Amino acid sequence: MSRISEAERQRLAERLAEAVKTSTDAEQASGQAQAQAARQAAEIEGLLEGGERLALRGRDLRASVQELRDTLERGRLSTLNAALEGARLGEVAGKALMAMTEEVRSALGRSADVLDDHATRVAELERERERLVLALGPLADAARAVASEVQRAAERNRSQHAALAELSLELRQQFGVDPELGGLLARAGREANELLDTLSALESRGAHTEAEALRARIAALGKPSGTDAS
Numbered sequence: 001m002s003r004i005s006e007a008e009r010q011r012l013a014e015r016l017a018e019a020v021k022t023s024t025d026a027e028q029a030s031g032q033a034q035a036q037a038a039r040q041a042a043e044i045e046g047l048l049e050g051g052e053r054l055a056l057r058g059r060d061l062r063a064s065v066q067e068l069r070d071t072l073e074r075g076r077l078s079t080l081n082a083a084l085e086g087a088r089l090g091e092v093a094g095k096a097l098m099a100m101t102e103e104v105r106s107a108l109g110r111s112a113d114v115l116d117d118h119a120t121r122v123a124e125l126e127r128e129r130e131r132l133v134l135a136l137g138p139l140a141d142a143a144r145a146v147a148s149e150v151q152r153a154a155e156r157n158r159s160q161h162a163a164l165a166e167l168s169l170e171l172r173q174q175f176g177v178d179p180e181l182g183g184l185l186a187r188a189g190r191e192a193n194e195l196l197d198t199l200s201a202l203e204s205r206g207a208h209t210e211a212e213a214l215r216a217r218i219a220a221l222g223k224p225s226g227t228d229a230s
Contacts, residue, residue, distance in 0.1 A: 016168060023161045030154040037150045041143040048140055051133045058126045065119045072112050079105045 082101040086094030202211040 020164050023164050027157045027161050030157045034150045034154045037147040041147045044140045044143050048136050054129045061122045068115050075108050
């Protein structure tokens with residue numbers, strides 16, 4: 001094991017512990033971002049697939065509308081032929097037939113109006129679907145690009161984390177640097193400084209009794225177990 005001073009070993013351990021923590025946090029954040037980007041991309045893809053399904057249903061509805069129109073047209077021609085036959089039979093014989101054909105023609109006219117309204121609604125839905133697809137197309141491309149970039153960033157973070165782990169092992173073997181211990185010591189130092197700042201703040205506010213009591217409790221914590229506190 002190579003020789004370095006204890007202070008250098010501690011500084012190196014603290015910096016390595018900080019780097020490992022930063023890398024771990026970055027890896028977790030990139031993993032969350034990757035999952036979120038994947039969810040968003042999947043949701044947009046689902047909307048696009050829904051648009052495709054709507055397009056298929058729209059084609060089916062248009063085909064049904066055209067079929068109904070053809071049926072109504074055949075019915076209209078049939079009533080026209082029936083009306084001509086009624087006119088040929090004369091007023092007496094053809095009166096009932098003429099009345100029936102008029103009623104059927106009126107019903108066919110109402111059905112045609114309903115069918116036209118239905119076709120208009122189908123056309124409106126189709127236009128809405130097209131606008132939706134046009135809006136979602138760029139969003140889907142952007143979501144896929146973001147998901148791909150986030151994935152690459154996550155892979156880079158994993159590689160960096162693995163490299164730091166290898167470096168930690170090498171430094172531990174060569175210099176006896178323990179990043180976990182260094183992190184704990186750095187944390188203890190920060191908390192000690194915060195505690196000193198708290199004691200100073202208490203004393204500056206005139207709370208000398210409370211500050212002394214807190215100092216006594218801290219001193220007691222530092223004594224070995226079983227030692228008399230007096």
